[in-house]
Amino acid sequence: MxxxxxxxxxxxxxxxxxxxxxxxxxxxxxxxxxxxxxxxPRSTSTIYAPDPQVQADPAWPKVQWQLVLAPPTSPRIFDSLRMAVRPTPGELQVYRGAQWARPPSDMLQDTLLRTLEDSGRITAVARQGSGMAADYRLLLDIRRFESDYTHGNGTPAATIEVSAKLVHVASQRIAAARVFHQATPAASTSVADVSNAFERSLAMLGHDLAGWTLTSGQAHNATLPRS
Known part of the structure; x- marks a missing residue:
């Protein structure tokens, strides 16, 4: 048992x-x-790719000098694929589930390069590092590239602020300097409408930058001694 x-x-x-x-x-x-x-992944991001189209101004001078565009500088918060938004003064956030196809510095440089090339108003323009012997170099610093709600009307404005310096290469002196500011209201608070507003801001800023660069460079070039 x-x-x-x-x-x-x-x-x-x-x-x-x-x-x-x-x-x-x-x-x-x-x-x-x-x-x-x-x-x-819990969700996928929507990628936005503004494609600004800029028409040359007939009043722009036709110049015989060459220009290189230095890579624009910018704080990291702005020069990112994340889309910056300012809901209140002194506060920066990013849109959830949305991003740029390219960093803002690339978008700005590409817009300006294409505008100048398509204008037919300059002998040659290229990115810095191309090996082209240039007479002038354009330095750009992006101070703001954000969706700004602080205007008080309930919808954001696509705000871009850029400091530009045109440098005479031979003398390494600043030929001209200016700060550009463009704020385009979005049609609504949707990210798609914000992206469309940035496309318009880039187009207007590209137009103003190209015209200023040609006019300022030509004015400085006229002061140089002729050999």
């Missing part, structure tokens, strides 16, 4: 051990499945 009881007890213990191991294995499989699911 004792031997049978011991055998029964052993069999029960073995069964319980097997059950616990099977249960643990099942839990591990369930956790592994949850882990795989949690690694998937």
């Amino acid at each position: 004792t031997m049978r009881a011991d055998m029964t007890t052993t069999a029960s213990a073995l069964a319980r051990t097997c059950f616990r191991r099977a249960l643990a294995a099942g839990l591990l499989l369930m956790l592994a499945g949850c882990s795989i699911l949690s690694d998937k």
Whole structure:
């Protein structure tokens, strides 16, 4: 009787051990499945790619000198794929689930380069590092590139502020300097309308920058001694 009881007890213990191991294995499989699911992105970002179109002004001078565009500088918060928004004065955030296709510095430089090239008003223009021997170099510093709600009308304005310096390469002196500011109200608070407003801001800023660069460079060039 004792031997049978011991055998029964052993069999029960073995069964319980097997059950616990099977249960643990099942839990591990369930956790592994949850882990795989949690690694998937919860949502995808919408990518916005403004494509500003700028028409040349017939009043712009036609110049015989060459220009290189230095890479624009900017604080990291603005020169990012994240879209900066200023809900109140002194506070910066970013739009959730939205991003730029290219950093603002690239958008600004590309807009200006294309505007000057398409205008037919300058002998040559290129990005710095192209190897082109230039007469002038344009330095740009992006101070603001943000959706600004602080105007008080309930909808943001696509706000861009850029400091520009035109440098005469041979003398390394500043030929002209100016701060440009453009704020275009968005049609609504939707990010798509904000992106459209930035497209218009870039177009207007590109127009103003191109015209100022050509006019200022030509005025300075006229003061140089002729060989």
